[in-house]
Amino acid sequence: MSRRSSNKKSVNLKVQNSSTKVLFLEKQFLKEEQNELEVISISLPRKNSTFVKSKKGLIYELIQFNEKHRSYFIDKTVCSNGKIYMTSQIDPLFIFIQYVEANCKTKAQPLTQIMTGPAELFIEALKSSQMKMIADQKGPDDLKAFIYNEDKTLKWLKLKFNNVKKSLKDLKIVSSGASSMNFVKSSLQEDNDDEDAIEETAFGIISEYISLDLIEKLDQHYGISKKSKDPITQKRKSEVKNDENEQKKIKLEDQENSLFSPKKVEKLETKATSKTKALEKAAKGSKSINSFFTKK
Amino acid sequence: MFEARLISSGILKKVLDAIKDLLNEATFDCSDSGIQLQAMDNSHVSLVSLNMRSDGFDKYRCDRNLSMGMNLANMAKILKCANNTDTVTIKAQDNADTVTFMFESQNQEKVSDYEMKLMNLDQEHLGIPETDYACIVRMPSHEFARICRDLTQFGESVVITCTKEGVRFSASGDSGSANIKLAQTSSVDKEEEAVSIEMQEPVTLTFACQYLNSFTKATPLSPQVSLSMSADVPLVVEYQIPDLGHIRYYLAPKIEEDEN
Numbered sequence: 001m002s003r004r005s006s007n008k009k010s011v012n013l014k015v016q017n018s019s020t021k022v023l024f025l026e027k028q029f030l031k032e033e034q035n036e037l038e039v040i041s042i043s044l045p046r047k048n049s050t051f052v053k054s055k056k057g058l059i060y061e062l063i064q065f066n067e068k069h070r071s072y073f074i075d076k077t078v079c080s081n082g083k084i085y086m087t088s089q090i091d092p093l094f095i096f097i098q099y100v101e102a103n104c105k106t107k108a109q110p111l112t113q114i115m116t117g118p119a120e121l122f123i124e125a126l127k128s129s130q131m132k133m134i135a136d137q138k139g140p141d142d143l144k145a146f147i148y149n150e151d152k153t154l155k156w157l158k159l160k161f162n163n164v165k166k167s168l169k170d171l172k173i174v175s176s177g178a179s180s181m182n183f184v185k186s187s188l189q190e191d192n193d194d195e196d197a198i199e200e201t202a203f204g205i206i207s208e209y210i211s212l213d214l215i216e217k218l219d220q221h222y223g224i225s226k227k228s229k230d231p232i233t234q235k236r237k238s239e240v241k242n243d244e245n246e247q248k249k250i251k252l253e254d255q256e257n258s259l260f261s262p263k264k265v266e267k268l269e270t271k272a273t274s275k276t277k278a279l280e281k282a283a284k285g286s287k288s289i290n291s292f293f294t295k296k
Numbered sequence: 297m298f299e300a301r302l303i304s305s306g307i308l309k310k311v312l313d314a315i316k317d318l319l320n321e322a323t324f325d326c327s328d329s330g331i332q333l334q335a336m337d338n339s340h341v342s343l344v345s346l347n348m349r350s351d352g353f354d355k356y357r358c359d360r361n362l363s364m365g366m367n368l369a370n371m372a373k374i375l376k377c378a379n380n381t382d383t384v385t386i387k388a389q390d391n392a393d394t395v396t397f398m399f400e401s402q403n404q405e406k407v408s409d410y411e412m413k414l415m416n417l418d419q420e421h422l423g424i425p426e427t428d429y430a431c432i433v434r435m436p437s438h439e440f441a442r443i444c445r446d447l448t449q450f451g452e453s454v455v456i457t458c459t460k461e462g463v464r465f466s467a468s469g470d471s472g473s474a475n476i477k478l479a480q481t482s483s484v485d486k487e488e489e490a491v492s493i494e495m496q497e498p499v500t501l502t503f504a505c506q507y508l509n510s511f512t513k514a515t516p517l518s519p520q521v522s523l524s525m526s527a528d529v530p531l532v533v534e535y536q537i538p539d540l541g542h543i544r545y546y547l548a549p550k551i552e553e554d555e556n
Contacts, residue, residue, distance in 0.1 A: 275317065276338060282452060282506030283339030287548040290340055292530050293422035 022072055023085040029054060040118045045098050045211040052087055057125040059095070060087035091160070092126045093134060094209040095119065100135055100148050101211060108138035108147040154221050157206060157214070161222075164202040298326050298362050298388045301355040305399060306380035307517075307540065314514035314535070314543055315344050316368040318507075323417050326362040326388075330541065334421055342507050343422060343530075343546040352540030354383070360390045365417035374410040388414075424546070429524035429532070431458040432494040435478065437521040437535060439491075441512035443476050448505045450474040453550050457500045458525060463493060467505065488519040499525045502550040508533070511545040 029037060029052075038053040039062070050062040063086045070082025096115070103114040111123050111131070128137065128144065134153040135146035207215045302308055315322065315333070322335040322344075330353075333346040350356040378384060378399040385398040397410045443465050447454050451467035451474075458464075462479040484490040511533045515521075518535040525531050530546040537543060 276320075278506055279318070279337060279510065280339050282504040283337075283341040285453070285550045286339075286341045286504050286507075287551055288340045289336055289343045289530060289546060289548045290422070292548060293343065293424050293546075295420050295422060 020074070020079045021081060021083065021085060022079065024087070026060070026087055026089075029087070038121060040121055042095060042119055044095070044209055046208055051090070051095070051122075053121060053125060059090055059092045059122065059125055061090045062086075063088050091130075092122055093130055093156070095122055096126060096131065097134055097153065097210060097214075100146060101153075101214065104135060104146055104148040108136075108145045110139075110143050110145040112144070150217070153214070154218055157210065157218050158222055161202055161206050161218075164205050165198055168198045168202055297357065297359050297390060299355065299357045299385060300326070300331065300350075300353045301383060301385040303354045303383055304380060305375065305378040305382045305384035307537070308384055309375050309378070309380065310514075310516045311346065311348070311537070311543065312368065312372055312375055314517060315346065316372055317510040317513050318342060318344055318545075319368055321365060321367045321415055321417055323419050324364045324366060326358050326364065328358055328361075330356070335419055336422075337507075341504065341548050342510075343424075345424070345544045345546070347541040347543075348537070349541045352537075355385075362388060362390065364388060364395055365415035365419075366395065366412065367415060370412055374412060377408065377410060427524075427526060427529060428496075429529075430496045430526040431463075431499045431524070433458060433463050433491070433523045433525075434493075434520055435463075435491045435523075436489050437512070437515045437518055439478075440521045440523070440533075441515045444505065444508040444512050447474055447476070448509055452505055453502050454505050454508060455500060455502050456523070456525065456531075457498070458493065458495060459498045460493070460495055463491075463523075499527055501525055501527070501531060503531055503547055504550060507545075507547050511547070514543050514545075517543065 037055075039050060040053060041048065041050045043049075052060040052062055054060065065084040065086065067082060072079040072082060096111075099114045099119060103109055111126075112120070115123050123144075128141065131137070131144075131146055132152075133156040134149065136149050136152075137144075137146055139145045203219075206218075210218075315335075318337040319335050320338070322333050325332045325334075328350065330350040331346075331348045334343065336343050350358070374397050375384075378397075379401065381402050382399040383402075385400070387396040387398060388394070393414050394411050395414055397412070399408045399410075400406070444454070447465055447467040450472060451469035453467065455466045456463065457466070462477055464475060464477045466475045467473065478491045480493050481490045514535040517537050520536070522534045523531060524534070528549065530548050533545040533547070535543050
């Protein structure tokens with residue numbers, strides 16, 4: 001496209017510097033005066049994010065979509081920065097959760113003390129009732145002091161997970177894999193596959209905002225990603241039985257490691273032979289020798 | 297530099313056979329005084345303690361204390377390559393990550409070297425308190441091996457009862473029960489063939505058969521075995537390795553079923 005347009009001499013294109021940005025905004029932002037939008041950058045446990053706070057106190061996440069080699073024509077200029085920015089409303093609790101988790105585990109603290117730096121601006125956007133979804137309030141109401149409640153948090157996250165799942169389902173944008181447009185699903189199994197893919201995506205979206213620790217607990221509590229943990233099992237099994245070959249290959253690699261690696265060999269998990277199994281079985285009912293002898 | 301030479305590799309083979317059933321890998325701690333090994337089995341029910349004194353070796357040199365973690369299966373593979381009459385020399389540099397086993401045939405015509413990689417094992421050493429045992433039974437090692445083997449057929453656990461009359465081993469299971477009683481021998485021609493009991497007070501303890509069976513793999517090392525027992529402490533099964541040291545097995549007693 002650009003080559004063709006440059007051939008036409010009548011069109012005089014200017015290349016704008018990359019500070020020009022293309023931003024998709026919700027209508028209501030345009031109604032408000034621009035200077036009342038606040039843009040705040042915050043690092044979440046697993047990513048850095050930018051948020052936009054509207055006058056009404058709604059919080060939006062600024063999502064960036066970046067593709068290489070994309071530019072815009074803006075009137076007679078070229079904007080070489082082809083990134084697309086979009087705003088997407090977000091529950092402010094997702095921002096609060098990391099602060100509360102980090103500071104209020106053992107003692108109740110007022111929000112003004114835990115939300116420091118740029119995060120301070122979010123406090124007014126949050127209602128106390130929302131905060132109670134992840135924490136217990138202590139002390140007088142106006143103090144806004146909270147103590148972290150893990151059970152509540154996990155319940156709340158599960159709720160969010162279900163909401164995301166429902167939205168994904170309604171939008172029909174996730175499927176277990178590519179399929180032809182006129183492909184007719186034949187069995188329930190296929191539906192289940194889709195369901196798994198949706199759950200996986202929803203879990204992925206939620207886990208972008210929370211700490212690894214919480215992700216694991218959420219997973220343990222509700223077993224959400226149990227199917228998605230091992231992507232290999234989701235793949236269709238090869239019809240040719242090549243298990244034996246694979247095992248042989250693995251064995252060879254092991255041997256190579258143990259024979260040729262110049263470093264000291266780390267303790268390897270040894271396969272349980274029938275002898276060791278018998279010993280393990282025999283050990284049942286005996287006390288541990290550790291209980292008699294103390295460590296030096 | 298570490299170097300230890302034994303005139304006959306057979307003894308080292310026997311030592312390895314005595315521990316490799318219980319342990320997959322172990323750290324050999326080499327110091328001026330000799331080679332020590334202490335390790336628990338995987339289930340942490342028994343403990344093996346091996347001591348080979350430096351003066352038991354034909355030649356022994358240890359400039360710096362050295363801990364060599366070895367995979368015992370790999371070590372066994374190497375020792376299989378030696379004839380029993382071969383002289384064996386274990387060699388390692390300070391801070392080395394390999395150990396070398398050198399076998400020399402009696403007429404010096406064949407010399408073979410085997411190098412094995414060492415392992416990083418973080419094994420904790422346990423302090424074993426000095427204990428005055430209520431009963432110490434000494435008996436021929438092959439007799440003990442035979443008893444353990446026979447009783448294994450009847451039950452998973454052996455009850456050892458030691459009184460002043462003698463020592464009784466019993467096992468019972470679905471198929472029936474077995475009782476073996478040994479009395480002290482009154483007159484002996486050879487000391488190692490005697491059954492002797494030193495007893496302060498009678499003791500009854502229950503142990504896992506399978507473990508006792510594994511201990512008896514040390515039988516070729518010594519004609520005599522001693523069992524030391526006290527109530528509620530681990531049994532000690534000790535084999536003296538003539539002119540070299542000893543190997544001791546500690547086995548935690550079974551928890552009495554009444555307590556459950």
